[in-house]
Amino acid sequence: MIQCDLCEDNEIVNWFCKDCDQNLCDKCKRSHLRSNVSKSHNVLSIDEGFDMGKRNISILCSDHDELFTFFCRTCQVNICSKCLSMKHKWHDFVGISELELEIKKQLEDVIKEKKIEKQKMENNYHDLVQHESKSEIYLKEQYSTIDDRINAIKMTADEEGEKLKKSISSEISQHDKEVEKGKHKLQTQTVLYDDVIQTIQQELSLQTASTLNIFVKESITKLRSLKPTSITIPVIKYHFPKERVDRNEIREMIGRVQEKPIIDVDKIEITSTINLKTLGSLFSMCLSPDGSIWIGGSGLVCKMSSDCSSTLRQIPARGSYSCGYIACLLSGDAVVSYGSTEYIDRFISDGSRIEFSSLSPGVSYDIAVNSDDQVVIKVNKTTIVILSNEGKRLREYKLDGDIRAFSTDGNIIFARKGSGFLEILDGRSGKHIANLHVTLSDIECLTHDSYGNLLSANGKKNIYIGYKNRCRRTFTIKCDDIIGICVNKDDNLLILIHIKKECEFRVAKYLG
Numbered sequence: 001m002i003q004c005d006l007c008e009d010n011e012i013v014n015w016f017c018k019d020c021d022q023n024l025c026d027k028c029k030r031s032h033l034r035s036n037v038s039k040s041h042n043v044l045s046i047d048e049g050f051d052m053g054k055r056n057i058s059i060l061c062s063d064h065d066e067l068f069t070f071f072c073r074t075c076q077v078n079i080c081s082k083c084l085s086m087k088h089k090w091h092d093f094v095g096i097s098e099l100e101l102e103i104k105k106q107l108e109d110v111i112k113e114k115k116i117e118k119q120k121m122e123n124n125y126h127d128l129v130q131h132e133s134k135s136e137i138y139l140k141e142q143y144s145t146i147d148d149r150i151n152a153i154k155m156t157a158d159e160e161g162e163k164l165k166k167s168i169s170s171e172i173s174q175h176d177k178e179v180e181k182g183k184h185k186l187q188t189q190t191v192l193y194d195d196v197i198q199t200i201q202q203e204l205s206l207q208t209a210s211t212l213n214i215f216v217k218e219s220i221t222k223l224r225s226l227k228p229t230s231i232t233i234p235v236i237k238y239h240f241p242k243e244r245v246d247r248n249e250i251r252e253m254i255g256r257v258q259e260k261p262i263i264d265v266d267k268i269e270i271t272s273t274i275n276l277k278t279l280g281s282l283f284s285m286c287l288s289p290d291g292s293i294w295i296g297g298s299g300l301v302c303k304m305s306s307d308c309s310s311t312l313r314q315i316p317a318r319g320s321y322s323c324g325y326i327a328c329l330l331s332g333d334a335v336v337s338y339g340s341t342e343y344i345d346r347f348i349s350d351g352s353r354i355e356f357s358s359l360s361p362g363v364s365y366d367i368a369v370n371s372d373d374q375v376v377i378k379v380n381k382t383t384i385v386i387l388s389n390e391g392k393r394l395r396e397y398k399l400d401g402d403i404r405a406f407s408t409d410g411n412i413i414f415a416r417k418g419s420g421f422l423e424i425l426d427g428r429s430g431k432h433i434a435n436l437h438v439t440l441s442d443i444e445c446l447t448h449d450s451y452g453n454l455l456s457a458n459g460k461k462n463i464y465i466g467y468k469n470r471c472r473r474t475f476t477i478k479c480d481d482i483i484g485i486c487v488n489k490d491d492n493l494l495i496l497i498h499i500k501k502e503c504e505f506r507v508a509k510y511l512g
Contacts, residue, residue, distance in 0.1 A: 004028055005060075018042045018208060021067065068210065071099045078210060096209050103216045107204065110223045111197055117228040118193040124231055125186040131233050132179045139172050142240045164240065171238045182231035189229040196222055241450065268463070268475055268493060268508040274308045277502040284326040285484035285496040286334065293486075293494065293505075294334040294347070296323025301336060301347045306488065308505035313351045318343060325367045327375065329389050335375055337364040344377065344391070357391035368407050376412060384412060384430075397430035407446035415443040415456070422446070422456070439474050440464045449487040457482040463495070479504075 004011050004025040011025035017032060019041040024032055032038050061068060061080035068078035074091035084093060094102070146161050146168075200219045207215045276282060276295075284296040291306040299320050303313035317323050317336070324339035334347040335356055344364055346356040359379050366378040374394065375387040385396040399414075407413050411433060412425040422436040422443075436454070443456045443464075456464045463475045463485065479497035486494050493508040 014046055015043050016046055018044060021209060069096055071096055100209050100212055103213060107216050107219055110220050114193055114197060114223055114226060118190055121186050121190050121229060125183055127233055128179050128183050135172050135176055138236055142168050145240050145242050168238055175234050175236055178234045185229055186231055193226055196226060270506050270508050272307060272507045274505040276505055282483060282503040283322055283324045285486060286326045286328045287486040287488060288328045288332045289330060290332055291488060294326055294328055296326040296336055298322045301334060315347050315351055315353055318345055325365060327367045327369045329369055330373045335367060337367040337377060339365055357387055413446060438464050438466060445484050447486050449491050455485055457485050
């Protein structure tokens with residue numbers, strides 16, 4: 001039977017004072033709480049304070065019959081003041097109350113650490129949930145790209161198209177299974193963290209100074225045994241390429257599913273900047289098949305390295321004309337439209353310039369090269385002329401209104417001045433196909449990337465990235481105006497800008 005520590009009679013002990021570390025009978029408990037010294041003490045019932053069971057709590061030194069007031073770190077035992085002055089005299093020790101604060105701090109630190117780990121796992125789970133929702137969008141976009149191509153080559157391609165859909169669907173399904181597995185694993189682990197932490201926190205308030213040390217050690221061991229789980233978000237690796245259809249090679253032009261991560265562009269990040277002030281005023285830019293860059297300027301055309309850090313060729317233009325518009329043939333040569341004359345010149349990679357064509361009467365403006373290696377030129381603002389790669393005039397289309405900018409990927413895509421949409425013409429027949437709504441007006445330049453995204457920029461500071469009729473993002477570039485944009489084989493965005501009356505070349509990458 002537990003003895004009352006005050007009267008030491010054989011009265012039944014029903015109470016325990018946490019502040020004094022003393023067992024109390026009913027009579028002494030009443031006296032204890034009347035005393036001015038101890039009336040504010042925390043007195044608990046034995047049942048309530050000690051897991052509904054009575055325990056014989058040793059708070060007195062068995063050698064000297066005094067309260068434990070110290071803890072010997074050397075021997076890892078509680079000691080009284082006499083023990084400290086005798087056999088524990090030269091040992092490392094600490095006061096009981098001080099130790100209590102110290103070990104509680106240790107426990108709190110571990111709990112905090114585990115809560116941070118738990119939060120990371122919850123964030124990881126949230127990212128997986130968000131990523132999972134995008135897979136349906138990706139799947140629909142891939143289906144749409146496949147359907148567009150199948151419609152272009154009639155019913156003969158339906159069977160092959162359905163096979164490709166099933167292939168992509170299978171990969172997306174496998175991806176979703178991996179996501180679901182990761183979600184379940186994170187959920188299970190976070191629940192385990194919650195259970196262990198909550199149990200320890202609940203039991204901590206019930207501990208006394210004499211039991212706290214063992215409890216904390218056991219609790220820390222339990223917490224340390226928890227190992228965080230981190231799930232890598234699986235990448236959707238399969239992308240169906242958007243290409244121009246050749247009706248004579250239906251199966252080959254449908255193509256195959258390519259292993260390529262799909263990026264839903266959330267932002268673009270500038271990775272490098274090159275100042276081009278030594279080249280003077282610049283007006284246009286295009287990308288060569290070998291990765292080098294052609295830039296048109298005032299009275300000259302420059303062929304630059306892929307990052308514009310060095311000049312490979314610097315070729316004088318025709319007279320003092322400014323090279324306002326530039327495009328690149330499959331051979332790597334550049335064709336230039338001056339914007340103030342009927343002449344079109346060809347700049348060869350070896351450093352020479354030859355006359356490519358003359359569109360007299362007429363003044364040439366925007367210029368592009370289509371997938372057949374034909375040169376497409378805007379003439380007198382309302383006419384599009386198509387030339388062979390040798391400069392021979394093939395055909396032309398008359399259009400209403402002022403064509404502001406255009407590009408080509410087999411079809412001809414152009415923007416009218418001030419409009420908020422792009423128009424698409426069949427590249428061979430000139431027949432109107434569709435309109436694409438965009439979030440920019442007064443578009444100055446257009447290009448594509450290998451994902452099928454259409455990129456456009458206006459003469460201000462904005463770049464639009466869209467897929468079919470869905471706008472992905474519009475970004476603002478810190479500059480005075482954007483001169484040109486293109487996308488290299490690594491899907492890095494190349495941007496030529498004016499800033500503070502100087503020209504800069506910037507490389508940016510997509511971030512999903």
